[in-house]
Every structure is written in structure tokens, then in C-alpha cells.
Amino acid sequence: MEKNKKCWACKRTLVGDSKMGLCPGCINDYGSIGAAAAALGLAVGGRQLVKHGGKIIKVATKIIKH
């Protein structure tokens, strides 16, 4: 059993509750948890963009041609 968790970013031993497996210093470095969630949303959004990329490019070229 491993009780001491380490921050995956700086390998510092985490004391107490750790969110996202990051130490408080790294959470500051990486921004708030909301920013991480936003990044995740962006990644999902990017995937959707690729899925519907053809349509978007069609519209974009229409705008550029104007």
C-alpha cells in the first residue's frame, strides 16, 4: 500500500488532499482546475471540429472568398 502520493509534475510528496495529483505549487503553475477543465473541453471541441471539419472549411472558404 502506498500512502504517500507524489506530484506527477515535480515529484514532490503530496501532503493531505491533492487535486489532480498535483502539489499546490504546481496547481498554481498549471492554473486553476477550471482552466484544466477548459483545456479538456477544448480538446473535445477540437475533436468535434475535425469531425465536422469539411463543413467548417467550406463555410470558411466562402467567407474568405468574399
Ligand SMILES: [Zn+2]
Ligand atoms: Zn508539483
